Amino acid sequence: MPQKVRIALDAMGGDHGPSVVVPGADLSLARHPDSEFIFFGDRAVLEPLLVRYPRLQAVSRVVHTDVAIKMDDKPSQALRAGRGKSSMWLAIDAVKKHEADVAVSAGNTGALMAMSTIHLRTMAGIDRPAIAAIWPTLRGESVVLDLGATIGADTQHLVDLALMGSAMARILFDLDSPTVGLLNIGVEEVKGLEEVREAGQILRERNLPHINYFGFVEGDDIGKGTVDVVVTEGFAGNIALKTAEGTARQIGSYLKAAMSRTIWARIGYLFARSAFRALAEKMDPRRSNGGVFLGLNGIVIKSHGGTDAEGFAAAVDIGYDMVRYELLAKIGQALVPAARVDTSTQAAGGAAL
Amino acid sequence: MPQKVRIALDAMGGDHGPSVVVPGADLSLARHPDSEFIFFGDRAVLEPLLVRYPRLQAVSRVVHTDVAIKMDDKPSQALRAGRGKSSMWLAIDAVKKHEADVAVSAGNTGALMAMSTIHLRTMAGIDRPAIAAIWPTLRGESVVLDLGATIGADTQHLVDLALMGSAMARILFDLDSPTVGLLNIGVEEVKGLEEVREAGQILRERNLPHINYFGFVEGDDIGKGTVDVVVTEGFAGNIALKTAEGTARQIGSYLKAAMSRTIWARIGYLFARSAFRALAEKMDPRRSNGGVFLGLNGIVIKSHGGTDAEGFAAAVDIGYDMVRYELLAKIGQALVPAARVDTSTQAAGGAAL
Numbered sequence: 001m002p003q004k005v006r007i008a009l010d011a012m013g014g015d016h017g018p019s020v021v022v023p024g025a026d027l028s029l030a031r032h033p034d035s036e037f038i039f040f041g042d043r044a045v046l047e048p049l050l051v052r053y054p055r056l057q058a059v060s061r062v063v064h065t066d067v068a069i070k071m072d073d074k075p076s077q078a079l080r081a082g083r084g085k086s087s088m089w090l091a092i093d094a095v096k097k098h099e100a101d102v103a104v105s106a107g108n109t110g111a112l113m114a115m116s117t118i119h120l121r122t123m124a125g126i127d128r129p130a131i132a133a134i135w136p137t138l139r140g141e142s143v144v145l146d147l148g149a150t151i152g153a154d155t156q157h158l159v160d161l162a163l164m165g166s167a168m169a170r171i172l173f174d175l176d177s178p179t180v181g182l183l184n185i186g187v188e189e190v191k192g193l194e195e196v197r198e199a200g201q202i203l204r205e206r207n208l209p210h211i212n213y214f215g216f217v218e219g220d221d222i223g224k225g226t227v228d229v230v231v232t233e234g235f236a237g238n239i240a241l242k243t244a245e246g247t248a249r250q251i252g253s254y255l256k257a258a259m260s261r262t263i264w265a266r267i268g269y270l271f272a273r274s275a276f277r278a279l280a281e282k283m284d285p286r287r288s289n290g291g292v293f294l295g296l297n298g299i300v301i302k303s304h305g306g307t308d309a310e311g312f313a314a315a316v317d318i319g320y321d322m323v324r325y326e327l328l329a330k331i332g333q334a335l336v337p338a339a340r341v342d343t344s345t346q347a348a349g350g351a352a353l
Numbered sequence: 354m355p356q357k358v359r360i361a362l363d364a365m366g367g368d369h370g371p372s373v374v375v376p377g378a379d380l381s382l383a384r385h386p387d388s389e390f391i392f393f394g395d396r397a398v399l400e401p402l403l404v405r406y407p408r409l410q411a412v413s414r415v416v417h418t419d420v421a422i423k424m425d426d427k428p429s430q431a432l433r434a435g436r437g438k439s440s441m442w443l444a445i446d447a448v449k450k451h452e453a454d455v456a457v458s459a460g461n462t463g464a465l466m467a468m469s470t471i472h473l474r475t476m477a478g479i480d481r482p483a484i485a486a487i488w489p490t491l492r493g494e495s496v497v498l499d500l501g502a503t504i505g506a507d508t509q510h511l512v513d514l515a516l517m518g519s520a521m522a523r524i525l526f527d528l529d530s531p532t533v534g535l536l537n538i539g540v541e542e543v544k545g546l547e548e549v550r551e552a553g554q555i556l557r558e559r560n561l562p563h564i565n566y567f568g569f570v571e572g573d574d575i576g577k578g579t580v581d582v583v584v585t586e587g588f589a590g591n592i593a594l595k596t597a598e599g600t601a602r603q604i605g606s607y608l609k610a611a612m613s614r615t616i617w618a619r620i621g622y623l624f625a626r627s628a629f630r631a632l633a634e635k636m637d638p639r640r641s642n643g644g645v646f647l648g649l650n651g652i653v654i655k656s657h658g659g660t661d662a663e664g665f666a667a668a669v670d671i672g673y674d675m676v677r678y679e680l681l682a683k684i685g686q687a688l689v690p691a692a693r694v695d696t697s698t699q700a701a702g703g704a705a706l
Contacts, residue, residue, distance in 0.1 A: 109539075138603055148538045151546060185501045185591035186462070193504060193588075219595025223603035232592070235546075238538040239589045240596040242572025247600040250491055250576035254635050255608070258628040268625025275611040275618035282607050 004036050004059075005323045006101045007316060008094035011041030012068035012087040014106025014305045014312070018042070021106070022049045024312030026056040031313075032320045038094055040065055040087040065090055071108045071305055078111030079118070088112060092119050095298040102319040106303040106312060109291070113149055116293055116300045123328075125335045126160055126295040130234070131302065132168055133241065134288040134318070139225030141288060143169045143178075146234040147241050149293070153233035156341045158182065158199035163339055164294040165229040166211050167330035171321055177210050178228035181217035183236065198341070199231075206338040210330075248283055286311035290318035292327075299327055357389050358676045359454045360669060361447035364394030365421035365440040367459025367658045367665070371395070374459070375402045377665030379409040384666075385673045391447055393418055393440040418443055424461045424658055431464030432471070441465060445472050448651035455672040459656040459665060462644070466502055469646055469653045476681075478688045479513055479648040483587070484655065485521055486594065487641040487671070492578030494641060496522045496531075499587040500594050502646070506586035509694040511535065511552035516692055517647040518582040519564050520683035524674055530563050531581035534570035536589065551694070552584075559691045563683075601636060639664035643671035645680075652680055 011021045018041060029035050036059040039046050043064035050057040067086040069078045082089050088107045094100035096119050105112050117129050132145035143165045153161070162180050169178035182200050184193065203213040214227045219240060222230050232240070259269045269276065289311040291302040299322050303315035364374045371394060382388050389412040392399050396417035403410040420439040422431045435442050441460045445468055447453035458465050470482050485498035496518045506514070515533050522531035535553050537546065556566040567580045572593060575583050585593070612622045622629065642664040644655040652675050656668035
């Protein structure tokens with residue numbers, strides 16, 4: 001582990017670019033003074049901004065590029081236009097070249113995942129990357145993955161997701177063996193879930209290190225916080241995430257409408273203002289902003305595109321933690337022979353361990 | 354269409370059995386005086402209860418059975434124990450024999466779907482059944498399907514879901530051509546969604562009757578009410594439904610905690626009580642209680658197991674509407690040759706129509 005945590009920032013990513021990335025980095029630096037930063041982007045915009053944050057400026061350097069990936073570029077367009085020269089690519093490239101320990105971008109998810117996968121490649125023993133997020137729950141927070149990096153999952157991929165999600169949860173929640181649940185649906189004996197059942201069997205029987213396998217969980221268990229890590233394939237995971245966000249906004253709208261409907265409700269709102277503020281804070285998506293790309297030879301963090309400096313700082317914080325507490329080493333430790341679906345050739349070795 | 358809407362009730366289904374089913378039927382009868390009922394279940398319990406509801410008793414008969422399906426029976430267990438004799442089976446059987454127009458059960462979903470599919474069989478032209486629910490949205494309500502009847506979906510099944518969901522939405526929302534969206538994830542160019550893309554192409558290009566195809570929607574569009582009908586395969590649909598329910602409960606808990614945290618918040622709550630009541634009503638799952646089984650030769654409605662009389666009445670109401678406004682005929686009309694994925698053999702016929 002390096003003395004300092006070196007953070008590469010795609011300064012042009014997101015809806016607001018440097019005006020959010022720079023102050024966001026400064027907020028995170030205040031919490032982690034052992035960070036240093038490389039900003040990739042338009043020097044003419046970045047340098048005057050950095051002057052306003054002397055503490056940050058002292059530990060930062062700027063690498064200029066004119067090329068920025070647009071938020072609505074398709075991955076293939078982004079690669080054509082930005083490979084080798086965009087702020088997003090260069091941030092990832094810094095990780096590839098070991099000039100940085102982690103890259104953080106608020107740019108578009110598809111492009112960031114495509115560039116990260118092509119440039120960093122998947123870890124030995126992992127076939128496909130994943131996106132994990134921190135999901136606020138009634139019990140605290142949980143890690144949920146995959147949120148859409150890949151669609152569909154065979155048994156091995158589900159087991160790999162469990163290993164990678166647990167490594168992330170060990171860091172975030174400071175646990176030795178996080179509880180892990182496989183997302184499933186309640187209807188028993190429905191066909192088509194063989195891979196989920198097989199993955200469950202492997203997680204239950206093989207006594208993998210640093211995993212406390214709970215069993216199947218359903219959609220409503222995510223918000224309850226039934227387990228520390230919720231594992232599912234990317235399509236269902238993405239639908240779950242977006243549906244939860246939609247439901248939260250929907251209820252927020254109802255609440256707002258209800259609170260302005262009558263004069264009494266408005267008076268009530270005034271009395272309960274601090275309670276509503278606490279509620280809003282509880283539901284604040286900035287608090288858990290930061291999707292972690294897992295399974296690659298390097299750490300990449302995706303911030304929401306529309307976030308503000310506080311939200312971007314939360315994404316940088318997550319990147320810092322993933323480096324400081326050695327996410328990649330922890331995933332490596334989890335990739336034991338017993339975690340292979342087909343252990344026929346490794347069975348003897350596994351038993352000898 | 355029969356003069357009366359004849360409703361078969363699994364009187365022993367659900368967590369509360371007859372004590373909810375009987376008063377629920379009475380509430381629905383008050384709204385639809387042209388209903389009549391057959392109660393399947395324990396005569397010794399049902400008849401004394403019915404005496405308390407003379408209006409209902411006058412249009413009801415009881416068919417006795419000792420056998421009830423348990424809420425936690427697996428479908429295979431339920432079939433072994435209850436085929437031909439349980440209250441659930443007999444209610445479905447009444448639809449099969451044209452003694453009733455619709456069956457309503459609060460019993461366990463897996464058993465009800467298995468029995469309905471085995472006994473009623475899928476409609477000609479439909480390969481697999483589906484479960485559709487009415488989802489409250491910011492714009493009103495939408496139909497969402499499939500919620501877990503079957504896992505995975507090929508192109509034809511997705512198109513069929515669109516046809517069946519539209520038929521249901523035509524009735525519920527009194528629309529000629531409901532808008533239809535295919536649930537998808539935002540990341541472009543991800544592999545594995547060929548069937549969703551192909552289904553979208555068919556819905557867009559073939560000008561199917563009574564469908565206004567909108568395009569892809571994401572998880573957060575469900576709560577927004579972007580479209581009248583949201584189509585997805587059963588695994589993702591079930592995860593979406595349960596995740597939304599979990600999120601709603603989670604926010605409800607936060608709100609409750611916030612409102613009792615300080616004396617000011619409690620006072621505010623008192624002022625805003627009617628607003629909170631309106632909010633609770635808005636979020637009341639009883640209002641839209643009733644999953645509709647689609648694609649079978651008969652109409653079966655699934656009520657939540659834990660619901661009360663008001664919620665069960667809502668499920669009966671939906672069953673009434675599906676009969677009165679001819680769901681099966683509307684689905685039949687939608688099954689035009691142009692809705693077949695492979696129209697090579699029917700193309701000439703389709704063009705001649």
